[in-house]
Amino acid sequence: MSDAPPLNGSIAGRVRDLVETFVQTDLVRLRIERDGEEFEIRRPAAAGPQFLTQAETPAPVAAVNIETVRADLVGIFHFLRPSPIEGDVLDGDRELGYVEALGIRNPVRTHGPGRIVSILCADGDAVDYGRPLFEMDRGRHF
Amino acid sequence: MATRSTTDARFSKWIEAAIFRKVLIANRSEIALRINRACQELGVRTVAIFSEADRTSLHVRQADEAFCVGPGPVPRSYLNIPNIISTALVTKCDAIHPGYGFLSENARFASICADHGIAFIGPKPHVIAAMGDKATAKRVMKDAGVATTPGTDILASVDEARRAAKKIGCPVLLKATAGGGGKGMRVVEKLEDVERAYASATAEAEASFKDGRLYMEKLIVDPRHIEVQVLADSFGNVVHLGERDCSVQKPSHQKLIEEAPAPNLPPKTRKALHDMAIKACKHVGYSNAGTLEFLVSGDDTYFMEMNTRIQVEHPVTEMVYGIDLVKEQIRIAAGETLGYTQSDLVARGHAIECRINAEDSRNNFAPQAGTLAKVVFPGGPGIRVDTAICSGSSVPPYYDSMMAKVVAYGDTRDAAIARMDRALRETVIEGVNTTISACLDILGTHEFRSGGYNIGFLPRLMAASVVG
Numbered sequence: 182m183s184d185a186p187p188l189n190g191s192i193a194g195r196v197r198d199l200v201e202t203f204v205q206t207d208l209v210r211l212r213i214e215r216d217g218e219e220f221e222i223r224r225p226a227a228a229g230p231q232f233l234t235q236a237e238t239p240a241p242v243a244a245v246n247i248e249t250v251r252a253d254l255v256g257i258f259h260f261l262r263p264s265p266i267e268g269d270v271l272d273g274d275r276e277l278g279y280v281e282a283l284g285i286r287n288p289v290r291t292h293g294p295g296r297i298v299s300i301l302c303a304d305g306d307a308v309d310y311g312r313p314l315f316e317m318d319r320g321r322h323f
Numbered sequence: 324m325a326t327r328s329t330t331d332a333r334f335s336k337w338i339e340a341a342i343f344r345k346v347l348i349a350n351r352s353e354i355a356l357r358i359n360r361a362c363q364e365l366g367v368r369t370v371a372i373f374s375e376a377d378r379t380s381l382h383v384r385q386a387d388e389a390f391c392v393g394p395g396p397v398p399r400s401y402l403n404i405p406n407i408i409s410t411a412l413v414t415k416c417d418a419i420h421p422g423y424g425f426l427s428e429n430a431r432f433a434s435i436c437a438d439h440g441i442a443f444i445g446p447k448p449h450v451i452a453a454m455g456d457k458a459t460a461k462r463v464m465k466d467a468g469v470a471t472t473p474g475t476d477i478l479a480s481v482d483e484a485r486r487a488a489k490k491i492g493c494p495v496l497l498k499a500t501a502g503g504g505g506k507g508m509r510v511v512e513k514l515e516d517v518e519r520a521y522a523s524a525t526a527e528a529e530a531s532f533k534d535g536r537l538y539m540e541k542l543i544v545d546p547r548h549i550e551v552q553v554l555a556d557s558f559g560n561v562v563h564l565g566e567r568d569c570s571v572q573k574p575s576h577q578k579l580i581e582e583a584p585a586p587n588l589p590p591k592t593r594k595a596l597h598d599m600a601i602k603a604c605k606h607v608g609y610s611n612a613g614t615l616e617f618l619v620s621g622d623d624t625y626f627m628e629m630n631t632r633i634q635v636e637h638p639v640t641e642m643v644y645g646i647d648l649v650k651e652q653i654r655i656a657a658g659e660t661l662g663y664t665q666s667d668l669v670a671r672g673h674a675i676e677c678r679i680n681a682e683d684s685r686n687n688f689a690p691q692a693g694t695l696a697k698v699v700f701p702g703g704p705g706i707r708v709d710t711a712i713c714s715g716s717s718v719p720p721y722y723d724s725m726m727a728k729v730v731a732y733g734d735t736r737d738a739a740i741a742r743m744d745r746a747l748r749e750t751v752i753e754g755v756n757t758t759i760s761a762c763l764d765i766l767g768t769h770e771f772r773s774g775g776y777n778i779g780f781l782p783r784l785m786a787a788s789v790v791g
Contacts, residue, residue, distance in 0.1 A: 255390055255409040282409040307413040309390040310406060311375060 247298060250289060250315040252308040256282030258289070260304050265315075269297045277315060280308060295319045342657045343367050343418040343442065347411045348386065350422030351401060352711045353728065354633070355382035358420045361649035370414045372407060374400035376719040381711040388414055395721045401425045402533060404432055411441050418442040418656060420649075424504060424723065427632035428455035429532075444656040446611050446631050453607055454629040458500045458538035464626045467606035469599045472618065472625040474540030481521045487539050488517050494542040497521060498628075499528035499535075504635075504723070505576035506531040510542060543625060545779035546618040548572065549585050550630075551600035552640045553613050554651055560661045561604045563597045564644045565670050567636055569616075571765060573688050574782045579758060580765060581636035582675040583643050586736055586774025588619075595624060603629070612637075612652045635678070635728070638709060642674035642732045673736040675743050677762040679710075679727040679752065681718045684761035684790060691755040692720040701749035705732040705742050718755055726752070736774065740766055764790045 252258065260278040265271075272294045279286040295317035302314045345368040348358045355371060359382065362369045371386035376395035383389040390410040393400030400406075402425060411419055419436055421427035421444070430452035433443040445451065454460045458477045465471050475487045477500055488495050488511055497520050499507025507528030509520035521537065529535035552564040568585035569578045585593070600615045603626070614634050616627040637648050646668075655661070681691040695716045700708045710727030712718075718726065729746055733739035747763050765784065770776045784790040 255392060255406040255413065257413055283405060283412070307390075309410070310393050310400075311391050 246319040248295070248317050248319050249301075249313045250277070250291065250317060252280050252289070252310060252312040252314055254280055254282050254287055255309050256280040256287065256307075258302050258304070258306045258308045258314065264304070265297055265300065267297050267300055271295060271297070278304075289314055291315075291317060293317075293319065342653060343416075345370060345387075345414065345416045345418075346444070346653070347372065347407070347414065347416040347419045347441075348382070348422065349401070349407050349419050349426055350424070351377055351380065351382060351722065353382075353709045353725070354422040354635075356385060356711045357709055358422060358649055359385050361647060361653060362420075364647075365650060365653060367653070370410065370416055372401070372410055374721070376717075376721055380716070381713065390414065395719060397425070397721060398530075398533070404435060408435060408439055408441070411436075412439060416441060418444055418653075420444040420653070421632065423630075423632050423635055424531075428501065428630070430455060442656050444611070444652050446609055446613065450607055450609055451631045454609070454613070455631045456500050457498060457502060457628045458536075460629050461538075461540075461626065463607060464603055464629075467603050469603055469626045470624060472540040472543060472627065475538050477536050477538050478521075481518055484521050484537070484539060485514065485517045488514055491539065491541050494544070495539050496542045497524045497537050497539055499524065499532060500538050501532035501534035501536070502528060502628075505572070505578075507535075507537065508576050543618045543620050545777045546620040546625075547585070547777045548578075548616065548627075549588065549596060549619050550614045550616040550634075551596050552634075552637070552648070553600050553604050553609070553615065554648070554655070554661060555604050555609045555611065555613070556655050556661045557610045557658060558660055559605070559608075560664075561601050561609065562661060562663070562665045562668055563600050564640050564646065564648075564668060566593065566596055567639055569636060570776055570778045571771070571781050572778050574785070575688070576778075577688075578636065578678065579680075579781065580675065580677050580762060580771075581639055582673065582736070582739070583639040584670060584673065589622075592619060592622065592624060599624070599626065611655050612648050635725070636676050638707060638728060638730045639674040639676045642707065642730060643670045643672055644668060645671070672732055672734050673739040674730055674732045675736075675739045676728050676730045677743060677747060678725050678758060679729060679750065679762075680724040680758045681726050681755040682724050682758050683756040684758055685756075687785075688758070688761075690720075690724040692718050693755045694718075695726075695752060695754040697751055697753040699749070699751035700727065701729065701746035703746070703749075705739070706730070706746045707732070712752075726757070737772075740772060761790045 258280050261276055265277050271291055275291045276288045278289045297315055298318045299316040342365055346362050347370045348355045359369050369386040371383050371389040372392045373383045374393055374395050392406040393403045419441055426432040428451055430448045433451055434448040436443040453463055461471045478484045494512050497509045507524050509524040511517050511520045524537055525535040548569045549566050551566050555561040566585050567581050567583045569581045571580035572578050596617055612633055614630045618625045618627050641648055682688040698712055698714045707730040712726045731739050731743035731746055733742050744766050747759050750759055765771050
């Protein structure tokens, strides 16, 4: 067992401090992992690029293998929190959200690593079978 | 998923006061379109469901909203209860109309609808369970004093089927207890054929209805298939809307031509059938539209089964009675009374329906699939066409092969036949083989024109190469 102090307890104060520090930086994402607990702050996707200079902007990775993640049942779609954003690079099979149907949460997964190219749905959307939810780049880098 | 707006705002106040606000149509093709039309005329909004194979179908385009519920195969789409119920909930439907086939006689589905606060447009679940289950229905009818064909209850095994066939005496008929439309039905001519017939009938029933249970009854050789249409409300009021003759059937027992009223039916037999239908409905506390099917052989009448849903051939009854049966179904399910009695109902004229199927009548009516290059339907006085196809439509391989129903009305039977003959010759469907020529061949026979046919009629024409 670790001797490090837990993140809970004064967690509200710590979150407030972290957010205040975060907004004063150029960072687009801050992630803290400690003793199995995770904390992550992100800037909205649209706001992200304005903090980056042209020279710092990473060259776009050529999309070579786009796959669509679709709903496989009818229900209401919800994102997991924090919501994924376009450009997120995900390793392994990750859960992005869920379709709530008849009171049951049915996970929507990436089914493998890749980069989110497009988010095609909004939180709370009624979705039917086969409705495209995300486009994933499964390019050779993943 | 698609949405469009068709509902006339003028009706909105009336809708809230009287009928449903939004109905999910749990079916496809022409019957989905038929239900959609009734809803629109009542000012009720509609939600269509569809499989991936039906994405461009007319029933999808005509509804106010449409949701895909699964891939092409029926068990994963039109029988996918969780997705259908979920669609009704997310679209805030207050009722589901099941049409015919698929989930229309599934008591569990009706019960699940009720559990989710959705009205099922049909009888109550326990009545569907009693009457929709063919073997139980026969037992209930016996209790009500209605004559039934000699037969068994639900068969537990092929061994029991073999013993029953021996006891009843071949030929016998194996039938799906959840069945309809000739699916899951096999004639057993000889005892040694029981095993093969049992296996294929139960497999077909399982695939079609998710219920492979069978029962057996004595095969009445070459009877007439005559059925009585009933309407009943939730307050004990029951009326009949006459009978239909559905004796033009393929060897698979699927109907091809139906007419109302039944030709050359002695008045005494006609009255007996109508009376039995009313008696049966009152006995089981039936509500909504239903059909009691009888076999008629000479003076003998036998209750065969009850279909607790709208029938494919309902338009012939609508034509002679001037009543919209689908609207009546919706009104009754919404808790309204019939508002009329038997004496208010008068049949006028004669109506005939021909089923236009994607089938090769020269090859034992083998189903066809493909794309329809050109479609032209008939028109003119006395002609009604219920269909969901048009030029460019596809006929997927997953579903029933019926593409359209052409209905002809006339003041007399002869006038209706002449009109049907003319209408079928106007009809053009290119891209698949159809039953049009077979229907024309049948209409041209003396046996049909004289109204003296029975269920052995079409198989005899096929054997003599008059059809096909």
